[in-house]
Amino acid sequence: MARYAEFLNNLTRGFAIDMDNPVLLKAQYKAFSKQLPLMYFILLVNSWILTSTHMQSAPRWLVWDYPIGLTLICVIRFVFWFRTRNIEPTIDEARKALRRTNLIAGPIAMSFTIWAIMLFPYGDAYAQSHVAFYMGITVIGCIFCLMHLRPAALTTAAVVNISFVIFFASTGKPTFIATSVNVALVSATMLVILHVYYRDFTSLVDAQVHTEALSNDNLRLANMDSLTMLPNRRKFFTELYAFCLKAHSTGTRFAVGILDLDGFKPVNDLYGHSVGDKLLFAAGQRLQNLCDEETHLARLGGDEFALIITRAMDNDQLLAFGTTLCEALRQPFLIADTTIQIAASMGLVTYPDMAANATDLFEHADYALYQGKRNNRSMVSVFSTSHSNRIHLDANIEQALRKADFEQELEVYFQPIININTEQIVAFEALARWQSPVLGSVSPAQFIPIAERTGIINQQTRILLAKALAAAAKWPDHIRLSFNLSTHDLSSPNIIHQIVKIIDEADFDPRQLDLEITETAVMHDIDQAKWATEQIRQLGCGITLDDFGTGYSSLSQLHALSLSKIKIDRSFVTGIEKNPASLKIVKSLLALSRDMGLDCIIEGVETAEEMAVIREIGGTMVQGYIYSPPIPESAARLWIDHH
Ligand code: C2E
Numbered sequence: 229m230a231r232y233a234e235f236l237n238n239l240t241r242g243f244a245i246d247m248d249n250p251v252l253l254k255a256q257y258k259a260f261s262k263q264l265p266l267m268y269f270i271l272l273v274n275s276w277i278l279t280s281t282h283m284q285s286a287p288r289w290l291v292w293d294y295p296i297g298l299t300l301i302c303v304i305r306f307v308f309w310f311r312t313r314n315i316e317p318t319i320d321e322a323r324k325a326l327r328r329t330n331l332i333a334g335p336i337a338m339s340f341t342i343w344a345i346m347l348f349p350y351g352d353a354y355a356q357s358h359v360a361f362y363m364g365i366t367v368i369g370c371i372f373c374l375m376h377l378r379p380a381a382l383t384t385a386a387v388v389n390i391s392f393v394i395f396f397a398s399t400g401k402p403t404f405i406a407t408s409v410n411v412a413l414v415s416a417t418m419l420v421i422l423h424v425y426y427r428d429f430t431s432l433v434d435a436q437v438h439t440e441a442l443s444n445d446n447l448r449l450a451n452m453d454s455l456t457m458l459p460n461r462r463k464f465f466t467e468l469y470a471f472c473l474k475a476h477s478t479g480t481r482f483a484v485g486i487l488d489l490d491g492f493k494p495v496n497d498l499y500g501h502s503v504g505d506k507l508l509f510a511a512g513q514r515l516q517n518l519c520d521e522e523t524h525l526a527r528l529g530g531d532e533f534a535l536i537i538t539r540a541m542d543n544d545q546l547l548a549f550g551t552t553l554c555e556a557l558r559q560p561f562l563i564a565d566t567t568i569q570i571a572a573s574m575g576l577v578t579y580p581d582m583a584a585n586a587t588d589l590f591e592h593a594d595y596a597l598y599q600g601k602r603n604n605r606s607m608v609s610v611f612s613t614s615h616s617n618r619i620h621l622d623a624n625i626e627q628a629l630r631k632a633d634f635e636q637e638l639e640v641y642f643q644p645i646i647n648i649n650t651e652q653i654v655a656f657e658a659l660a661r662w663q664s665p666v667l668g669s670v671s672p673a674q675f676i677p678i679a680e681r682t683g684i685i686n687q688q689t690r691i692l693l694a695k696a697l698a699a700a701a702k703w704p705d706h707i708r709l710s711f712n713l714s715t716h717d718l719s720s721p722n723i724i725h726q727i728v729k730i731i732d733e734a735d736f737d738p739r740q741l742d743l744e745i746t747e748t749a750v751m752h753d754i755d756q757a758k759w760a761t762e763q764i765r766q767l768g769c770g771i772t773l774d775d776f777g778t779g780y781s782s783l784s785q786l787h788a789l790s791l792s793k794i795k796i797d798r799s800f801v802t803g804i805e806k807n808p809a810s811l812k813i814v815k816s817l818l819a820l821s822r823d824m825g826l827d828c829i830i831e832g833v834e835t836a837e838e839m840a841v842i843r844e845i846g847g848t849m850v851q852g853y854i855y856s857p858p859i860p861e862s863a864a865r866l867w868i869d870h871h
């Protein structure tokens with residue numbers, strides 16, 4: 229009983245189309261459509277050949293009207309197939325077409341079978357054998373052609389064979405009975421082969437689906453950043469190229485932004501990489517929440533993110549959007565029970581006015597970002613004509629730097645640092661001046677960053693330091709020298725050794741020397757900075773933290789460096805008398821330096837009003853145009869003599 233139920237179950241499964249597998253459906257449809265014309269060809273040609281052997285004996289309606297009717301049905305079906313053969317069907321269409329074929333397979337098989345059986349009585353023994361042969365061979369041909377549509381093949385085989393066996397067995401003639409057994413056996417074998425073939429076909433289609441899914445997965449993974457689950461650098465550039473092409477053909481404008489986290493590296497150093505990773509993930513999520521389908525966010529790597537903004541926005545709107553993103557990242561993060569605060573800066577550029585291709589877009593956004601960071605003006609900067617002029621100028625400066633003879637062309641100027649209580653000179657800060665034979669006098673604010681980028685800075689530092697020490701050796705003993713070191717000097721042990729050697733060999737008391745370093749130099753690599761400053765401290769020199777207040781580092785980290793002085797950045801001093809925020813910052817920085825036991829120099833004091841405020845809040849050491857701009861060595865000597 230159970231076996232019978234199983235047989236029935238298998239049978240019904242065999243007759244049904246697997247409607248849940250759309251890919252299989254389509255593959256079946258395609259394979260079947262290719263064989264359909266062949267099937268109608270066999271069917272019709274065989275039928276008309278059978279007609280021809282009965283033309284003389286059978287009535288007209290059986291040899292003309294009936295077969296013409298059947299031919300017409302087949303031709304209509306064929307024409308229908310012919311018109312749709314090149315159209316890729318939807319899943320639904322494929323499903324409908326296969327269902328339709330399954331449905332009509334039975335009636336068509338039945339019509340031909342009835343027709344053949346009706347012809348049987350009209351012929352002689354040869355013609356009767358022809359009917360048997362026609363039915364047997366045609367059904368095998370049709371089963372072959374229907375092999376991708378198992379239900380139709382089974383229906384056809386069942387209709388023809390059952391009729392065949394019943395009919396020929398009923399003739400009582402042993403030859404026909406034997407023939408019906410032959411045909412039934414061959415048909416059964418064909419069905420078994422078809423079953424195996426169909427199973428292989430199904431698993432082949434499944435395997436294809438699986439392979440495709442796997443390669444889709446690989447593609448997705450290759451384009452995704454596994455840490456933040458955002459699109460990665462590769463995906464960003466693929467999209468960027470695509471957007472450029474599209475915007476070029478449609479003449480539309482779009483923008484590219486690069487966003488960089490400030491103060492991320494210290495988080496990694498301080499709390500470990502797992503917290504750093506979580507922070508990056510959380511930062512990515514915050515950004516993603518502020519993006520829509522017209523803003524494509526990606527993580528480029530490290531603490532850098534990038535955006536392609538396809539919504540039409542003018543520069544002000546872009547600035548506002550960038551500010552929103554950066555502000556969001558300034559809000560504290562709570563990670564592993566620790567509150568972490570970072571900041572972010574962003575550079576933006578628009579296509580096509582400020583960059584005409586993907587490479588320029590990326591480079592200019594990057595340029596705007598770092599220019600913005602350097603100037604500390606704001607968090608977001610949009611690439612402008614002045615940036616592109618600057619790039620041009622930078623290229624000229626770089627060329628001239630590579631050809632320069634620094635011994636000849638570099639000079640050191642000195643700017644006094646005054647104790648405002650005694651009006652005495654405490655020190656001079658050495659500031660580089662470059663007189664290029666090609667470009668004339670170039671400001672250090674312009675050439676130092678380029679020298680840093682190109683690695684020329686170390687050579688300049690050595691020459692400048694030697695020159696500054698030589699000049700300072702002639703000053704009275706109580707006047708100190710303050711000298712600027714670059715981030716790049718600090719990060720190379722080799723240069724530090726050379727600097728130590730120059731100081732050692734100079735005719736100037738190293739205890740009267742201060743080396744100015746910036747926060748970026750420290751944050752670049754805290755351990756290296758610590759090592760470097762220790763080497764310098766061992767000589768007896770002081771370490772001054774320059775441009776203080778502009779970075780984002782925590783004081784506890786800076787404290788590890790054994791600083792001796794801090795210099796409050798000019799940006800807080802300018803207009804301090806009318807800017808309560810600046811006043812508050814300078815006040816608290818002064819208090820902080822006092823708490824930490826550090827001297828504090830206030831830089832960039834230009835006006836009497838600023839000076840009055842500085843006095844009022846207890847500043848003691850001041851450097852600025854109010855006393856003197858940087859001056860040549862000879863002028864510095866005069867200054868000393870007259871103060
Ligand atoms: P810095 O180290 O912060 O130097 C102070 C800058 O502020 C100097 O500009 C100085 O002329 C200017 N300054 C001083 N008082 C005032 C003031 O009252 N008002 C205004 N508006 N400016 C004032 P300078 O000489 O153009 O140098 C620019 C920057 O170039 C320096 O900033 C420093 O970062 C770099 N630099 C200069 N010389 C050297 C050097 O020998 N080595 C290294 N590594 N960097 C140097």
Ligand code: CA
Nearest residue numbers: 657712744774
């Ligand atoms: Ca300085």
Ligand code: CA
Nearest residue numbers: 774775795831
């Ligand atoms: Ca400074």
